Amino acid sequence: EPEVTQTPSHQVTQMGQEVILRCVPISNHLYFYWYRQILGQKVEFLVSFYNNEISEKSEIFDDQFSVERPDGSNFTLKIRSTKLEDSAMYFCASSELVWAEYTNTEAFFGQGTRLTVV
């Protein structure tokens, strides 16, 4: 069964360093997302990406964050200068977009990357 894969599963980084979280979405999917979950809190939307550009981003997704689809398979989230409060589980998701009046998107999530900023 196709699945979304994320690497690494756990990343520890020093405050101020740049990190890149990698995701391989399901191959025929067209819509990609990043969500994060701070320990013990709810899953929060960061950004959605379609047709090689950001479709929507949340208030959390400030200038420190960027996303890229460098080739036909990978989807990356970069945090330029990490802060302690960026420590969270980051989830990548993808969905097959069929635009209609109601898209009824079912998103498939990866297992997540646990980012620890020290």
Next chain:
Amino acid sequence: SQQGEEDPQALSIQEGENATMNCSYKTSINNLQWYRQNSGRGLVHLILIRSNEREKHSGRLRVTLDTSKKSSSLLITASRAADTASYFCATGVEQGGSEKLVFGKGTKLTVNP
């Protein structure tokens, strides 16, 4: 309350009992989805119910949706210890030509053997 709020926050039952979790939301939605998360793991999609549907079944799962009350419930029948996990509702919200999922805080379900 926030979009996609589940209650109760935590639920502990015995194996074999039914578990009911509720979700309320505030804005209009395209659909509502339930996800499961085992501790420290990824999110697994359980079921999607469209805004024009009232009830949906999948195995031991039953989901209802009441758009007039802006609420949904997830019922797990004949629970098993392996059902122990956090359960999140997520509303599919259309914004600016795209759709995103807005998650609630989740209900932590513990099924005791």
